[in-house]
Amino acid sequence: MRTAICPGSFDPLTNGHLDVIQRATKLFDRVVVAVARNESKQPLFDLEERIHLTQRAVGHLRGVEVDAFDGLLVEFAERVNAQAIVRGLRAVSDFEFEFQLALMNRNLDERVETIFMMPKDTYTYLSSRMIKEIARLGGDVTPFVPANIKLALEAKFRTLP
Secondary structure: OOEEEEEEOOOOOOHHHHHHHHHHOOOOOEEEEEEEOOOOOOOOOOHHHHHHHHHHHHOOOOOEEEEEEOOOHHHHHHHOOOOEEEEEOOOHHHHHHHHHHHHHHHHHOOOOEEEEEOOOHHHOOOOHHHHHHHHHOOOOOOOOOOHHHHHHHHHHHHHOO
């Protein structure tokens, strides 16, 4: 079984993320959406919320699972028996950082390949940070995120000071 990991903080998952995950399912039998714990960032949604929101957003996709990880991605890849890491590239500016990560992961475990995928052109400008800012300011994020995430953003910003 060919398994790939789509890692990220997914705070929140966007339609760009979803597009890359959907396309990864065409190449792999099993895709594990790996939600990063990453204590250095201060996420809007805690880890459990991000896992739950992501599960609901990808629930219709066959062969897709959601799991959390902490630590080295290549160790997580070994744990779930993944052969590849799928990373989305929105623009050239993403490439340098992602390229460095891919090379480091290859040095840590050469059995795991990194595959770069570009999202649909209509999603290349999307970022979770931008989505959160639009939602925080009361803008409509409907075109940018799955419906369950739109509702979660609205609820979150209603309760924040």
